[in-house]
Amino acid sequence: MEKINLYRKLDRWSGIKFDHVKVIKKSNIDIKNEGGDLYACDISETRAQLFICHLSSDTNPDDVVAMYNNWVKEYSKKIKPHRNLPESKK
Structure with missing residues (x-):
């Protein structure tokens, strides 16, 4: 996945501050092949989790x-000023 696609995915969930990424292996599959x-x-x-992609065994x-953590941190820095703006009065 390209960085811009990750940013788009994170934009869809702008109410949640994602701050790191991690790999989760499913216990019901052969983890040697996945x-x-x-x-x-x-x-x-x-404690939200947003699916990004499947990783191949290789x-x-x-x-x-490491790469995605850098991208998530970059994304957080870019949007941080916008999140602190007060909502407009109706």
Whole structure:
């Protein structure tokens, strides 16, 4: 997934502050043949998880997590000023 596509996905859930990514492996599959799923996560009280993509078994999960963590941090810095704006009065 390209960075812009991740940003679009995060934009759809703008009410949640995703702050890191992690790989989650399903326990009901043979983990030797599956790389797991990559999720953007929120450590607030919502503990939201947003699916990003499936990882193939030949993918280095540490490299992918590092890249996506950088992108999520960049995204958070870009939108932070906009989130603190008060809502307009109706």
